[in-house]
Amino acid sequence: MSNLWFFNGLRKGVRTERFPKAPAEAPPQWPSRLSGSGDAVCPVGAIENGVWDMDKCIFCRRCLTTYEPTGEQDIFTIDSRVSLFHRSLYLYPLDSGSCGGCNIELLNIFTPYYDANRLRIFITNTPRHADAIVIMGVYTKGMEEPLRLAYEAMAEPKLVIALGACAISGGIVGKPAIDAEKYNVKIAGCPPSPYTILQALDSVRGD
């Protein structure tokens, strides 16, 4: 039986994309970078004075046709990089109060099409071994203490990554898990696509 699975795996061949070195093969339109200018109706205030704020955007399409999706997946900001993590990056995911969308898309970067392991990006089950904590979802009282304990358990240097609109700004269902200025990396989207997450994590490690 083990031989069967072995040959099963071989028969499939390599399905992993070359992204981020090559263009994404199936980039979603929503979420992706929006192109446009001027005012539009926005339920979360992501468009004010004719400027689009990707961190607040929940990509609900209310601003169509003033703003159009480009399919570009580079909707993240990196405030600080840590070159020490160039060889490998270990992530501790923490769901502070999510709808599950960000959780699944983070898991998806470790599936065959994206295969984050080839970029030396891994998940760890304990904050003690983590280089970065990935916060998903809005603030909830019950997860405040686990979030604080996980952050304190991590060794220096460490990164704090906000995954998705809820973690960054509270999105449309709550308020952010921590203050936005405490994040080293903000990955926009509702939820962010695996391409955006992969590119952001690959970029955060410095030279």
Add this chain to the structure above:
Amino acid sequence: MRYYKFGNPAGRFIGSSGGIDVYPASIVRNPVEGQKSQIAAAQPGEFYFGYGPSTGGMIESVGIDFLTPGEFITDVSVNPKYKMRMINVREKSIGDTMLSIERINAFHCASHSIAFASAVEDALEVDIPEGVMYARIVALELERIRSNLLVIERMCQPAGFGVPGNQLALLREEISRLISAATGHRYFLGSVSAGGISINLSRVSKVTQNIASQFRKLYDSLLESKIFMNRLINNGKISTESLLGPAARASGHANDARLDSQTLDYSGLGFSPILRTGSDSFARMQVRSEEIIQSVDIIEKALELASSSIASLGNHVDGEGAGRIESPQGDVFYYVRLENSMLADVVMVSPSLSNIDAFVRSMKGNIFTDFHFNWESFGIWISEAGVELE
């Protein structure tokens, strides 16, 4: 409210939330308090083992306490409220409320948003076009295929089955890309509205037929894996009338909202539920696996009648209504009351709360090794169990 009435309980219990109990054709106020998960007192030699709320191996934050003498699980309790979200939905427009409803559980956004839209249409006495109804069936079945693939993929992980797990993940990603191409979003967010659905159905048949063909081979191979079957058979046996979704159908109970839906004509497509009698993790995996292939057949039939459009919401501005959908985990129910086209009240009943209770009862007497297989077989989502609409 055309399909439900307030009154005496009628038929099986579906769930309760926000001051109501739900049955297939009636809603009852002043509900009897449901059983709360409470762990037993430790006997000499037993100890409590806490797992979570934030821990490896789980998709979401959840607190699980085991009572054990070291190997057998004497008792277990599940607390889904660590990440309890209070979501404000009242006194908002239908469209604004939909944005929040979509984010109760993004992975099952189609189920939640279609159930909510159905409740609004019931309250406003709007009849959706037949093509929209079949397009919604296509969306729900695409979501079911992806959800069932994830459950089986997650069941492979604790067995160390990397090859089938990754191949299932490949199929799941292909469904996500199909949904993205059809609706613009990988999780249906923004595609369902009260009165309609926006979906491009052009590639659906080709992709789903290919997935059914590949999945059938994988499923046959998994059934031949004695190591895998040993972890599932007799693991988490439970059979009661109150079970929902695949857990009910794996115990021989034909509990399925698709059978008695008042708004989606599944019976017109020749639907009948897939039943097994094992009542264990293996039976739940069998039901989910065969439902993947069945969903592709349903999609094929529904595609011939489906179209993408949005109906007018008419002139009504007040009313109360209810909508119920068979999500991949079981019944999702919404009750809404509208005043001047604004939401005055919204109540959601999710299958995950009931399934947590079933999981707790099924886990007693098993061993630690059984835990992940059994937990995943129920397909519980904490985001929809730990949420309050206010």
